[in-house]
Amino acid sequence: MKRSRAPKTGKYEGPGDIRPAVAKLRNSVPVYMVSAGSQPVVKIDLMFKAGAWWQNKSLVASTVNAILNEGTIESNGEEIANRIDYYGSYLNTWSDRDNAFISLICLSKHIDSILPLLAEITRYPSFPERELNIYLQRLKQGYITEKTRVSSLAREKFALALFGGSHPYGKNIRIQDFSNLTTEDLFNFHASYYNSNTCRIIVSGRYDEQKMAGKLDGLFGGNDWKTGEFSATTKLRKNPSGEKRFIINSNRAVQSALRVGRELFNMHNPDYLGMMVLNSILGGHFGSRLMQNIREKKGYTYGIGSLLVSLRHSGFLTIVSEVGTGYGKAAIKEIYRELDKLRKKPVSKRELELTRSHMLGEMLRGFDGPFAWSESIRNLIEQDLDADYYTKLTNTIKEITPGDLQELAGKYLSPSDMYEVVAGNVAVMQEKKD
Amino acid sequence: MIRFTRQTLDNGLRVIVHRDVSTPMAVINMLYDVGSRDEHENRTGLAHLLEHLMFGGSANIPSYDRKVRKAGGENNAYTSNDITDYYIKLPAVNLETGLWLESDRMTDLNLTQKGLDIQRNVVIEEFRQRYLNQPYGDIWMILRPLAYKKHPYRWPVIGKDISHIENITLDEVRSFYNEHYCPSNAILSIAGNVDEDKCFFLARKWFESSGRRKKNIRILPSEPIRKKASEMSVTRDVPYHEIIMVFGMCSRDDGCYYTADLVSDLLAGGRSSRLYRNLVMERKIFSSINAYITGDRDPGLFVVRGRLTGGVAVEEGHEHIKQELNALISNPPAKKELDKVKNKFEATKQYTHSDILHKAVDLAYYELLGDADLLNKEIDIYRKITTGQIEECAGKILDLSTSTTLFYKSNQKSAAH
Structure with missing residues (x-):
């Protein structure tokens, strides 16, 4: 056998039809269904137009997102953590410049036990003051630590230069921002941006599509979490730096x-x-x-x-x-x-x-x-x-x-x-x- | 349940195949039973440097990367203290290209002075980027020689020191390659939309000519039992203090490994865990805290590592950790708490295995441990662990009179208030 002779590389098709099935809840929230995979696991992603772009005070968007699971009108942060961990599930929340995400991964067999909690966290957070302060203190420590990395310094400066300091994509966080937030800011932001107008849901993994749509409709399909008007805030203009x-x-x-x-x-x-x-x-x-x-x-x-x-x-x-x-x-x-x-x-x-x-x-x-x-x-x-x-x-x-x-x-x-x-x-x- | 078939070729190469038709892709994973523990103490970093050189082309393939791209694939590799692992994920129709690539670099790797010089530089920059230019980046550089006195785990995978990497010669690289990169020292696993028989046929076709080379028997100095506690303090230009406590524990092959894994999850697995609840949320002593086991093939470490809240002294933080470790014995987990960490293990495994890459990686690694089928038995093994075993294991491992502790202190005012 000649090792120098390469095996023929074959033609392969693209991913084919990758369009997910789409269900609509009563309130028109779309649910994108990706049913696939070999293991009995399911993942539910909720997405809202609730990133930093929409905030009028530094850190509001990311803080709302980060402490959703620190308390609801029915459970405190410890109870929530216990339930999530008991069912072997993972709850991740994160937000970026434009959007905010809440993502739950769990064994398919436990989905019924944990899904109501996902809705509770998303819709009825209580933003307890004590947890907010702990979160901000930890975030500030993270921020101060990040400042010692050259990669972070360069990233911040680059964004500032491209968009300018008053634009949501260019604005850098300042140390005083960490002592400037109130729970009222969080409630206001949550009420305006975590609602059915901009909610999108993606479900992936192994599950029964019809049953899942029904459950989601019960928890997220109501017409009681709309905002009157989706406030498209007018933003300051970009102000790129003249210096390059x-x-x-x-x-x-x-x-x-x-x-x-x-x-x-x-x-x-x-x-x-x-x-x-x-x-x-x-x-x-x-x-x-x-x-x-x-x-x-x-x-x-x-x-x-x-x-x-x-x-x-x-x-x-x-x-x-x-x-x-x-x-x-x-x-x-x-x-x-x-x-x-x-x-x-x-x-x-x-x-x-x-x-x-x-x-x-x-x-x-x-x-x-x-x-x-x-x-x-x-x-x-x-x-x-x-x-x-x-x-x-x-x-x-x-x-x-x-x-x-x-x-x-x-x-x-x-x-x-x-x-x-x-x-x-x-x-x-x-x-x-x- | 992950079904697989396995065969050993005449030259000693172990081959495992797992068929999963839910994907159009295939993964080829090649595990070499060699890591930084197999290095000479004056040439640390060699195993990892060689991993870099494995991408420099081989006798019949001048550019490895180009062929992978042509086949629509993606590839990478990593080196640990114990193993070096290479993988390619590519469209299943190009399975044979992947096997050809792997077999050629196992058989006859291009090792040139020029290639060595460049990759040496790249690895030195990696050393700087990951260990020197990051806050807290050198913790394991300091901790390893503190925790290990004899065993080669006392140096990090990247190498003890930049000078070691600078001094490695081409001859040394070549002889390390010749000694460890042979069929009998490797495990090939294939997962994805493939036919089992065809996989074995192609494995024989491409690998059988890669002759049997004699593999040296590994004799490593064993680490003496730690009989007393040791502590060390360093001061660095970081904003907050850290405390890292480590304890000696069993090897990956030992039954105690699973129990120790659950002990670490009880302490720090998720937001409901003991350390997070008590020391971060309740008492606000730490801004972050973690506990985990290293899972090495020789006796490894149980690690507890926390970054202090500004204004809290390291002594105070240390006391709190000790109290929590003792509480595992004075206040052992009830059934519900133990079930919680078992459920979490099951979910993590299932989630990880929804990607063929992780199935392939795990199959090869468990075969190295002795039997790939262990992969299918682990959830049951964890299920059977009792509170009594947890108590016994925690008592045995988390013995404060044998701990090694590093106080990584900040010299900045942010740490003081």
Whole structure:
């Protein structure tokens, strides 16, 4: 047998029909049903348009979300924790710039015992003062600890530069924000944003769809948790920084955190699909150009990547790395060289073919198993998109040309549009002429 | 129930196949029975550095990554104190490509000076990024040599020191590879939408030519029983104090492992756990606290680690931990509390196994432990553990007169108020 002869790689189909069944509760809350998987587990995700975008006071959105499980009108935090843990279930809550999430994972056999508690937490939290204060104290400690990481410093500064300090996507948290919240703020925010107008539900795993829809309808289907009007608050304008290059000093850092990037747009923009392919080539995975050049050829870093982020009201591209102090300048030079190459030289046929097969494989993995699948669906719902988006993405992956990619690079990867943040030990950087 | 079939090839490679037709994908997982415990004490970090070099191409495959991408796959690897594990997830139609890739780098890896130089740099940056440039990042660097005096668990997987990584030579890498990367020292597991017979046929086709190499018998110094408590304090530029207490415990193969696992869950598994309820929410002594077991193949550690609330002294925090550990014996769990942690174990297992990757990883690891079928028996093993066993195990392991404690102190005013 000849080892040099590679086995033939086969054609594989895309993920096929990935549209979940959709049920509507009496109050029109949609329930997306992903029934799949080999194990007797089920996951329920609730999503609300209740992220930081909607808050008019720092930390309100994330705090409401984080302490939903610290008490309801019927149970205290300890009782809730006991019930959740007793049934071997996991309750996770998190929020981001646009949305807030409550996610429950449990054994299918225990779903009836735990589902009412999920509704109680979501709809009737009591926001006890003592628990709020403990939470804020712990959050503040986390914040102070984060400030010692160069990667956090660079991330904050980058957001601030792109969007400006009064915009919800750019605003940085300040230390005084932690002593500024009242339970009243939380009740008000909860009443306005955790309601059936913006609620979306995704159920994934092994369960009976019909029974599940019935149970959810009983708990979440009523018309008694609507707000009169969905308040689309008017937001301050973006105010991007005129200055584009920033250096932040951190005295004991042995590596510098880098961020290079720019504001772009969200998934609704027709160029987004093509940018996903371009981003994959630039820095989307281990074999990408940035990783191959800056890690695998130069050894400046443990990792480098580029990220395309879609937000409800904007989007951005960011290149992220931590490099040894002394390699900062050289790494940034190489980053620009890679951007430049994409603008000046068409991607070779061979590289594009590799990208196509890589990205199609990635899509397939995105729907492999009930929980990967529900996460992919959630990503679309977050952006008010439907499952057809993946069909369009598949087509783009298959059909995009080197010319299209070069055009996108010309439009969006110009060095003069890039913001650049370096956080590290400035004294050592100077010593090393970095 | 995870059904599987297994065969051992003539050259000693153990092959396990699990068929799951609910997915269009397949996972190929290759476990090598080698980890940082197999390193020489002056060349620590070698096992992990070699893991990096395994992606540098092999005799017939100049670029490993390119072939994986061409097949629509994704791959990664990790090194622990005990094992080195490689996996690829790819569309099931490309199963054979994955086996070809794995077999080629097992048979004839490209090891060049240039590749070594670059990956050495990458690993040094990894060392900096994960252990030096993070607050609290060096805790295990300090703790390991405190907790272990003889056994190779006394150094971390990444290496004791950057200089060790700098000094590793190409010859040393090559001889480590030759010694440990052979069929008889590996377990191949395949999970996904595959046909069992075809898997075994392809495994023989690609791996049988990878000749049997003689594997050295592992003789490691065993760690003497810890007879007295030891403490150490360091001061670092971090905002809050931490306390890390560790206790010696049994190995992964020992029956006591399961009981110790539940003991750690009673202490810190979830928001209803004892440490979280009492020390974070009730008394506000810690801002976060955790307890877990390392689960190593040689006798491992039971770890309790907490970060103090600003204004609380380390001595006070230490007292509270000790009280909670004693309370496990004076106030053992009632049936409901014990059932809770068992239910949680069952749910975690089932959730983890809803992905073929984790099924493949677990099958190979349990086969290494002696029998892949252990995977199907574990939920019952946990179910049978009694309160009496919990008390006995907690009493035996959490003996304060043999604990090793690191006080990781802050020099900043945030810790003082």
